[in-house]
Amino acid sequence: MVRANGAVSLRELARVVQTSEVTVRRDVRALEAEGLLDRRHGGAVLPGGFTRESGFPQKSLSATAEKTAIADLAASLVEEGEAIVVGAGTTTQELARRLARVPGLTVVTNSLLVAQALAHANRVEVVMTGGTLRGSNYALVGSGAEQSLQGLRVSRAFLSGSGLTAERGLSTSNMLSASVDRALVQAAAEVVVLADHTKLGADTMFQTVPTDVITRLVTDEPPVHDDRAITELQALADQGVQIAVASTGAPSAGSPQSPPAPPGDTDTSPGRPARRDVPLPGQRRTRGGAGPGPQRLNPAGGLEPGAGAGAGAVERSTRMADLRRR
Template structure:
C-alpha cells in the first residue's frame, strides 16, 4: 500500500490487514528499522519523503468512465459569468474541458493541464497561480502558489484528492499539494469535491478539506456489493454534505452536451437538497431531520441527474 500510494495512515493499514493500530504501529516501527519505510505522525511513507505516488499518466487511465460522468454532472453546477477555482487532478481536468463551453467564466487554477484545457475557450478567462511546478501532476505548489491566492474570493472551488472519508474529509498523499488545496478552499464560498467511488472510505496522509467544509460531493454509483462506499456516502450525508451521483449514461454524452437524467437504481428516485444559501468555509447549516429513504423530485433543467442522501434521524 505504501509503495502504491506513497503514504498511508495507520488507520487505513489497520483496516486493510484487519488488526489493531497498536499492532500496525509496532510492525511499521520494525519495517522502519529495516529501512523499508519512514514513520510519520499517524502513518508511514516511502523512504526519503512524502511525494512518491502514482504519476499523472497512470492515474489518467484509471476509472475513466466514472471521471467523465462525474465531470459531466459537476459542470451543471456552474453558471455563466461565475468565478471558480479548479484544482489539479485527472477528474478536474475532465471538468475543465466541459467548462470551456460556459461563457463568461473566470477560472483560477494551479494546474497546467486545467489551464491547457481552457486555453482556447471563447469568453473564458484563465488565471494561473504562481508557485513551483510539481512534475508528477503538472501542478504549481509551494509558498508562491499559496501567496497568490491571498485576498481571492470566488463562488466555488472544485477539488479532487486521493481519498475521502466522513471522519477526516478529503485527503492526499502529498504534503505540498495538500497545502495548496487548503489555500484554494479558503478562496471559495462553496466547496465541491469530485471523487469516484474507489476513493470513498480511503484515508491518506494529509487532510486537505475537512468534512464540515465540503458543500457537495459529486461521485459515481458504487457497484453492487461495495458496502464501504455506500456506508461512507450515508455517513457524509449525515454530516450535511450534499451528494450528487452520476450514472453511467452520463459519460456517454461526452462533450456533446448534458445527458438525460436517469433514476437511481438503488434508492429509487432523483433527489436534490434544497439550497437557500451558500455556506462559507468552516460553516455548516444544521441538517433538517429527514427520513432515510429517498424522496422523488423533478430533474433539474439543463443539468444531469442529482441524488442526495438524506441524513438519518439521530
C-alpha cells in the same frame, strides 16, 4: 493492471476480463491474502497505497468512465459569468475540458493541465497561480502558489484528491499539494469535491478539506456490493454534504439494472447531463431554482414533515435508503 495503473476499480476489472464483479472481488481477496495488492473500497491498489501517490499517467487510466460522468455533471453546476477555482487532478482536468463551453467564465487554477484544457476557449479567462512546478501532477505548489491566492474570492472551488471519508474529509498523499488545496478552499464561498467511488473511504496522509467545509460531493454510483462506499456516502450525507450521483450510462458487470430516475429528479436542459441529487439531512446551502426545497431524511430513511411535497420528492428521499438496501 494494478502494477501498470497504481490503482484500479472492480468495475474496470470486471469490464476488462469480462466477468462479474462478484468473481473479481473474490480474486482480489485472494491476491490481497498473497500480499500482491491492497483492497480499497470498490477497487485495489499496490501494497502500501496509504502513503504512495500514483503519477499522472497511472491516475489518468483509473476509473476513466466514472471521471467522465462526474465531470459532465460537475460542469452543469457552473453558470455563465462565474469566477471559480479548479484544483489539480485528472478529474478536474476532465471538468476543465467541459468548462471551455461556458461563456464569461473566469477560472483560477494551479494546474497546468487545467489551463491547457482551457487555453483555446475564447470566452474563458484563465488565471494561473505562481509557485513551483510539481512534475508528477503538473501542478504549481509551494509558498508562491499560496501567496498568489491571498485576497482572492470566487463563488466555488472544484477539487479532487486521493481519498474521501466522512471522518476526515478530503485528503491527499502530498503535503505541498494539500497546502495549496487548502488555500484554494479559503478563496471559495462553496466547495465541490469530485471523487469517484474508488476514493470513498480511502484515507491518505494529509487532510485538505474537512467534511464540514465540503458543500457538495459529485461522485458516481458505487457498485451494488460495495457496502463500504455506500455507507460512506450515507455518513457524508448525515454530516450535511450535498451528494450528486452521476450515471456512467451502463450498469456494472454482474449487476442488475438500476431503477429509472424518479419524476423531477433529472435535469433535461439542453447540453446538461442527467443527474440524481441524493437527498440529505441538514443541507447547509441550496441553489436557487424551481422545485421542492431541501430534502431531509429521518433516521428511518423517510421524508421529514415539511421537507418537500409531491411523489417526486418522496421518491428522491428514498434514494440513499435504496443504495443501502442494494
